[in-house]
Amino acid sequence: MYIQCNAADICWMVHGVDDNFEKLTGYSGEDVEKNSMNQMDLIPEADRTEYLCRTNANLAKSTYVLQEHRLHRKDGKDIYVFCYGRVFYDSAVKQ
Numbered sequence: 001m002y003i004q005c006n007a008a009d010i011c012w013m014v015h016g017v018d019d020n021f022e023k024l025t026g027y028s029g030e031d032v033e034k035n036s037m038n039q040m041d042l043i044p045e046a047d048r049t050e051y052l053c054r055t056n057a058n059l060a061k062s063t064y065v066l067q068e069h070r071l072h073r074k075d076g077k078d079i080y081v082f083c084y085g086r087v088f089y090d091s092a093v094k095q
Contacts, residue, residue: 012040014032014037025074
């Protein structure tokens with residue numbers, strides 16, 4: 001699964017997905033666009049604080065994150081996933 005997010009986007013909006021996104025999450029690219037989904041929509045509410053703390057702690061040390069977490073599917077089921085996330089900075093402004 002590939003989610004493209006803008007690093008400066010405080011609300012972690014999902015701006016693009018690949019073909020495997022719907023298979024894993026149940027959400028189509030059209031769902032994402034129509035509902036203005038953000039990455040937190042995919043994290044179970046009970047897990048969000050811990051997820052954000054771990055993600056931010058990792059990003060404070062590096063430009064990438066490797067972590068296991070639960071993902072909330074469109075059908076209401078929660079599954080465990082192992083994710084790799086990376087921040088890419090604009091070469092001109094380093095943001």
